[in-house]
Amino acid sequence: MSEHKKSLTEVFNASPYPLAGHGKRNMQVLKNVFEQIDGSTDSDMYGKGAVIEQFEQRMAAYLGKPSAVFFPSGTMAQQIALRLWSDEAGNPKVAYHPLCHLEIHEQDGLRQLHRLEPVLLADKDRLITLEDVKQLQEPIACLLLELPQREIGGQLPSFEELAELSAYCRANGIKLHLDGARLFEVTPYYGKSAAEICELFDSVYVSFYKGIGGIAGAVLAGETPFTEQSKVWKRRHGGDLISLYPYIVSSEHYFNERIGKMALYYEQAVELASLYNEIEGVSTRPEVPVSNMFHVHIQYGKEQTEAVLAEVCSETGVGLSSYARELGERQCYYEVSIGDRYSLAPKADVQKAFQLLGEKLSKLSR
């Protein structure tokens, strides 16, 4: 019989101590929620009803905005936000980072469906600065900022820089939209409430399946005329489902469970990143995380690195990553997002895993 060599993903998924995430994305995540729900609770109906309206009001208050709308996805919510600001300005140009979700993960929906004309600001490996905005050669309707900028490891401007950017946009008739897919996760670093951060923005999107660990779903918040118009576009997109409650109820459940843990996840990310940065040929981006996430850059090829990660995982039970992604010929990286699982791994095993990782990498040829 041929022996099947297990892939890194298989080894990671079977490991007792994976260091990233809250847990497996299986149906227990939904079952946990609905076991506690009274079955006689009415469904929402096409955006109306207590279950959706109460959660929208709660999130509006949490984000410090007059109104909020629940969406099935951030893809839908953000395209619509930019479309509304563009229509209001009578200008199809909107600006965002070259690695913005809309630019790289949405099959160009913003251009194909909304005919907007994105202007890419900054380089792929750094954040957008006030200078970038000042140097724009043409008027834009809206600037989208993602906090933290996920595709470069979850980097953040300082709160002072952010306030300056916001003031400049307000003074120059540019609407500022927050891609807050991981907004909850950066509040501990800023030492600000979500509402204090959102005050700098005209519209805000947040997600419920990153740090919150829900099933799917998003909220778009802003002034009431803006959110009311967003509901019309939600219908046009096919997102005004007869029932969104499976996502709403689970979003609220896991929001309640985890919103108070964001500081813990952040501290744990800082701790874990420091372990990586002690190893020769390994560095994290950012070096000191500013949220629950960071990227691990490794100065060896993807195949070699995955083999080492699989060995470390098999020998210690500690899952560092389920994959590595190629980044040039002799370099690779992966993303780490801290969730509930990090606390479950015994410190001694984590230490042993990092010792082994260092030893095994040092034996590889660069």
Next chain:
Amino acid sequence: MSEHKKSLTEVFNASPYPLAGHGKRNMQVLKNVFEQIDGSTDSDMYGKGAVIEQFEQRMAAYLGKPSAVFFPSGTMAQQIALRLWSDEAGNPKVAYHPLCHLEIHEQDGLRQLHRLEPVLLADKDRLITLEDVKQLQEPIACLLLELPQREIGGQLPSFEELAELSAYCRANGIKLHLDGARLFEVTPYYGKSAAEICELFDSVYVSFYKGIGGIAGAVLAGETPFTEQSKVWKRRHGGDLISLYPYIVSSEHYFNERIGKMALYYEQAVELASLYNEIEGVSTRPEVPVSNMFHVHIQYGKEQTEAVLAEVCSETGVGLSSYARELGERQCYYEVSIGDRYSLAPKADVQKAFQLLGEKLSKLSR
């Protein structure tokens, strides 16, 4: 204390024997499903994974098409289908009925998002015929037919007419798309399988929360290059959610539970419509239903009719409708869709309700 006069909706919702629908749209509908699911079952991930792929394959086979894609909504699925046929033909014109869902319930998404140019065929009160298509003054990329035509009570062409329409479209380079929101419900009348009906169409959408009674969700089926392209647009629309399983699993659960009951619902609709048609000033549309649904037209004003319906409901426990909709000054109507609840109403009570309805209406001034 002031006495609150109960609305028809309140009386209907509290009645022991509502004659329409499967039951209340509350969260028990989801709980029933997930109580039976093994929590260790993996979620789908952005359209991939066993839970979504297996259901898509099953529905493709059921509809007799090579491939199928699960969508969160029919609004999204159908706009995308028409967009694909339009792009393929290089022609923005698509034809459908004036009371088509895309025309009256989607905030004009087809024009606003896809820039398609719908051509309205037939009058508002009748079905599209082959003559209508032959008399088109301009080429169209696609014709959408809704079976049954919901907004006129759920009417159907004969299967022979449908086959002629299909043959004409094929001979003339017109793609034929089926709005099969209630396709399952018309198979008993046609005496055909879903696949035999779908064979006449190039693309097919079906829904899982009408006769099937699921929570939300739809499938779009057709040739594989078509469905593969539809996935790209699903992503663009913001419908390619990380997890759609709450809708997929519930769709399959209730499909299994109710697909075999469509003939029963149809026969019960015929029975119930005949009771209505015995009453002076009341008629159903169609007179003899061809699916589980029909419209009840009443030759009295909305307010009077709702008062009578509430009295009948209070006195007999039989809920005929939760509303009536104005249709001119001295006319109103409502829709009835038969589901599981019809079988639960004692025949004697139903008879008494219709006797009372006749008596009370006859006392009203026209």
